[in-house]
Amino acid sequence: MTSQTLTMFKFILVKLAQLVPTFIGVTIVAFAFIRLLPGDPILLMAGERGISAERYAQLQAQFGFDRPLPVQYWEFLKGLLHGDLGNSLVTHSPVVHEFFSRFPATLELSLFALTFAVIIGLPAGVLAAIRRGKTLDHTVVGISLTGYSMPIFWWGLLLIMFFSGTLGWTPVSGRISFMYFIEPVTGFMTIDTLLAGDWGAFLSALHHLILPAIVLGTIPLAVIARQTRSSMLEVLGEDYVRTARAKGLSSYRVIMVHTLRNALISVVTVIGLQVGLLLAGAILTETIFSWPGIGKWMIDAISRRDYPSVQGGLVLIAFIVMIVNLLVDVAYGVINPRIRH
Amino acid sequence: MALLDIAGLSVRFQTNSGLFTAVENVDIQVDHGDVLSIVGESGSGKSVSMLATMGLLPWTAQVSAERMAFDGQDLQQLGSRQRRRIVGGEMSMIFQEPMSSLNPCFTVGTQIDEMIKQHKGGSRRERHERALELLAQVGIPDPARRIKAYPHQLSGGMSQRVMIAMAISCDPRLLIADEPTTALDVTIQAQILELLLKLQEEKGMALILITHDMGVVAETAKQVIVQYAGRQVEQQEVRSLFAHPRHPYTEALLSALPERAAGQTRLPTIPGVVPGQHDRPTGCLFNPRCRYATEHCREVEPVAAPDDPARTLCHYPLGRPDAEPSSGPSPGVSPETSSPLRPEVRP
Numbered sequence: 001m002t003s004q005t006l007t008m009f010k011f012i013l014v015k016l017a018q019l020v021p022t023f024i025g026v027t028i029v030a031f032a033f034i035r036l037l038p039g040d041p042i043l044l045m046a047g048e049r050g051i052s053a054e055r056y057a058q059l060q061a062q063f064g065f066d067r068p069l070p071v072q073y074w075e076f077l078k079g080l081l082h083g084d085l086g087n088s089l090v091t092h093s094p095v096v097h098e099f100f101s102r103f104p105a106t107l108e109l110s111l112f113a114l115t116f117a118v119i120i121g122l123p124a125g126v127l128a129a130i131r132r133g134k135t136l137d138h139t140v141v142g143i144s145l146t147g148y149s150m151p152i153f154w155w156g157l158l159l160i161m162f163f164s165g166t167l168g169w170t171p172v173s174g175r176i177s178f179m180y181f182i183e184p185v186t187g188f189m190t191i192d193t194l195l196a197g198d199w200g201a202f203l204s205a206l207h208h209l210i211l212p213a214i215v216l217g218t219i220p221l222a223v224i225a226r227q228t229r230s231s232m233l234e235v236l237g238e239d240y241v242r243t244a245r246a247k248g249l250s251s252y253r254v255i256m257v258h259t260l261r262n263a264l265i266s267v268v269t270v271i272g273l274q275v276g277l278l279l280a281g282a283i284l285t286e287t288i289f290s291w292p293g294i295g296k297w298m299i300d301a302i303s304r305r306d307y308p309s310v311q312g313g314l315v316l317i318a319f320i321v322m323i324v325n326l327l328v329d330v331a332y333g334v335i336n337p338r339i340r341h
Numbered sequence: 342m343a344l345l346d347i348a349g350l351s352v353r354f355q356t357n358s359g360l361f362t363a364v365e366n367v368d369i370q371v372d373h374g375d376v377l378s379i380v381g382e383s384g385s386g387k388s389v390s391m392l393a394t395m396g397l398l399p400w401t402a403q404v405s406a407e408r409m410a411f412d413g414q415d416l417q418q419l420g421s422r423q424r425r426r427i428v429g430g431e432m433s434m435i436f437q438e439p440m441s442s443l444n445p446c447f448t449v450g451t452q453i454d455e456m457i458k459q460h461k462g463g464s465r466r467e468r469h470e471r472a473l474e475l476l477a478q479v480g481i482p483d484p485a486r487r488i489k490a491y492p493h494q495l496s497g498g499m500s501q502r503v504m505i506a507m508a509i510s511c512d513p514r515l516l517i518a519d520e521p522t523t524a525l526d527v528t529i530q531a532q533i534l535e536l537l538l539k540l541q542e543e544k545g546m547a548l549i550l551i552t553h554d555m556g557v558v559a560e561t562a563k564q565v566i567v568q569y570a571g572r573q574v575e576q577q578e579v580r581s582l583f584a585h586p587r588h589p590y591t592e593a594l595l596s597a598l599p600e601r602a603a604g605q606t607r608l609p610t611i612p613g614v615v616p617g618q619h620d621r622p623t624g625c626l627f628n629p630r631c632r633y634a635t636e637h638c639r640e641v642e643p644v645a646a647p648d649d650p651a652r653t654l655c656h657y658p659l660g661r662p663d664a665e666p667s668s669g670p671s672p673g674v675s676p677e678t679s680s681p682l683r684p685e686v687r688p
Contacts, residue, residue: 238441239436239441240443242397242442244444246397246434247429248426248429248460249459258444261446336445336446337445337446338491338493
């Protein structure tokens with residue numbers, strides 16, 4: 001047991017070391033990306049009134065924009081290593097604070113979307129694989145292809161029009177009805193309402209989550225269903241599945257234990273890859289549903305050329321995606337003994 | 342009553358270009374404690390008929406048989422639950438590719454344990470003891486360590502031993518071994534065969550050995566069925582099969598044994614391949630590759646003579662006085678001009 005834990009520990013250390021160059025690459029891209037965009041944050045701040053040349057130079061010196069780019073990058077990197085991403089040019093509060101005050105909203109939405117995608121996508125893929133070539137299979141394949149090809153913003157608007165507009169079942173936007181005020185503790189509305197013991201607020205929060213979670217989860221759902229199906233089909237043809245049948249096991253056991261366990265290896269990888277896409281998709285979904293998460297915040301920061309917010313936000317998002325991928329690699333090792341040893 | 346009694350077994354596969362008959366009208370009888378060998382080249386339907394018996398064919402297969410009974414129970418009539426009690430428990434099977442036949446996600450111990458749990462039950466500790474005992478029985482060194490190993494940590498020979506341990510874990514009355522040594526090194530092959538025969542004798546179970554290796558047949562079997570292109574072409578006791586093969590195909594297989602080709606510069610081969618779905622000849626299926634084939638063979642499908650115990654599927658079985666195609670239509674090649682090799686019985 002101890003040797004196994006040790007192997008796992010080494011495995012994680014190696015993976016962490018591999019992340020370092022990726023992370024440095026990300027900082028360069030994040031730093032350069034926003035500066036490559038046309039537009040000047042100071043001119044944007046000044047607005048239509050314009051700004052005098054002296055004041056402009058003064059502000060440039062204040063924010064450090066007058067220094068050479070490599071020096072600016074170095075300062076950014078130094079701050080990053082100390083956990084300081086600078087202050088937002090717009091709100092003047094620390095970027096880290098701005099980011100993490102909004103991140104729970106995005107995380108909550110993404111988790112619900114991913115749960116929705118896995119709960120529907122995994123069984124759909126398994127069923128399609130066992131009923132290969134039958135109506136159910138064709139239905140699953142057809143629907144997932146449609147889901148995958150659907151533009152998120154259009155799909156979101158359609159759902160809002162139908163469920164919120166025509167039927168009036170779900171709210172159009174926001175995280176919770178304005179009747180309720182919930183003191184943020186964890187930042188997760190569903191958890192905070194429960195902590196506050198307000199059942200009505202909890203239901204309202206769930207109610208607000210349904211549509212955005214479905215919209216954000218649609219593409220991952222389609223990807224997971226397709227991957228599960230093809231992976232199951234591949235594994236069903238393996239010799240060891242025949243061995244499992246030859247043992248006289250029930251078809252339930254053959255499929256759920258011997259086939260699904262092996263099929264999951266590639267499905268878990270795909271689910272992990274979806275996390276990056278979820279954060280990207282959150283930007284559109286949050287904009288459609290006015291969801292106060294990091295997606296919407298990033299869009300605002302970009303349009304204001306808020307350099308520290310954009311580069312800091314990008315680095316943090318990239319960091320989170322990398323950590324999730326690391327966790328996926330670890331999970332992969334747990335599922336697949338050939339990786340672990 | 343035979344332990345396994347199969348009559349008129351046919352298996353057809355649905356393919357994109359229509360039905361493909363992989364096995365046609367095969368009869369197999371195995372008594373308690375018997376060793377039967379089914380021989381033939383790739384594509385002769387040896388594995389398919391056994392997979393059909395085990396119920397392991399994919400859904401595209403259509404299995405039909407006049408009779409398909411295990412120990413008097415009609416396998417075709419049994420519900421899936423009852424059939425699963427026999428499959429694995431009383432009748433088990435090992436396969437050609439031991440490395441890919443074990444589930445890569447579970448340890449050796451888990452996979453053996455699962456089989457015992459399914460058919461025999463018992464406490465966790467009892468099952469663990471039994472698994473250790475089985476691993477020792479199939480000659481795996483250090484069972485206490487190996488039981489925790491994953492399949493990718495085992496060699497091919499070790500994997501096949503694990504498969505055998507699993508297959509015999511519930512004391513089956515019939516073990517089907519589908520080319521168990523084909524994927525293994527030559528030195529390991531002999532060990533595995535020896536192990537199978539030792540277990541067969543110790544446990545008094547019946548053994549069906551599917552192989553394309555006549556050498557293996559000589560060393561192991563008592564009864565031999567020769568299959569060609571999904572049909573049973575001959576069935577004999579092993580000594581008389583080697584001494585007096587009745588079907589030209591059997592004879593050709595025997596003369597391709599390196600031991601028999603001593604003194605010859607080239608090993609005799611059988612030209613051509615087993616016909617597939619689209620290149621089936623008319624008449625006897627073996628006629629394009631048969632050195633004795635006549636016009637009659639090319640036109641008319643042979644049937645086994647009712648008085649022939651070997652049930653030879655040939656118009657002109659070898660080693661019989663009436664083998665000369667005197668009664669048939671004018672022969673294209675006379676058997677006298679190319680008189681058959683008379684193989685001796687191997688020591």
